[in-house]
Amino acid sequence: MFLHAGAVLDSGWIEETTQFIHGVSNGSRPRAGIFRYARSPYADTSLRDGLKFVARMIIGPSADQGLLIARDHYDRLGGHAPDARRSEARLLRQLGRSSRTLLRSRIMVA
Numbered sequence: 001m002f003l004h005a006g007a008v009l010d011s012g013w014i015e016e017t018t019q020f021i022h023g024v025s026n027g028s029r030p031r032a033g034i035f036r037y038a039r040s041p042y043a044d045t046s047l048r049d050g051l052k053f054v055a056r057m058i059i060g061p062s063a064d065q066g067l068l069i070a071r072d073h074y075d076r077l078g079g080h081a082p083d084a085r086r087s088e089a090r091l092l093r094q095l096g097r098s099s100r101t102l103l104r105s106r107i108m109v110a
Contacts, residue, residue: 001017001067001068001069002069002088003066003107004063004064004066004109007066007109008108009035009105009106010038010106010107016103016104017033017068017103017105020033030072030073032067032069033101033102034067034100035068035103035105035107036104037065038106038108062089063088064109067091068103069095077091077095
């Protein structure tokens with residue numbers, strides 16, 4: 001599981017994560033889960049937030065949304081270099097849309 005510092009997950013994330021892990025381990029296709037982005041209710045909205053929303057809709061999830069992936073699937077993809085620039089974003093691109101699942105649990109990033 002990858003989470004950025006300051007990320008806060010919905011209260012039901014543990015149950016959903018457990019169900020997701022069981023589903024993936026019993027399934028025939030490797031999948032990775034990404035938490036649903038939620039803006040903090042305490043954050044001020046700006047034009048930049050609107051642009052980020054549009055980018056998420058077009059490009060897909062961003063690396064700050066967290067990632068839930070099985071170790072063997074991660075290893076098959078070649079992992080990521082933690083010190084490399086935008087390595088988590090590259091890992092998301094390697095997964096592709098077909099092997100990603102958007103989870104119901106939301107994540108708020110500070």
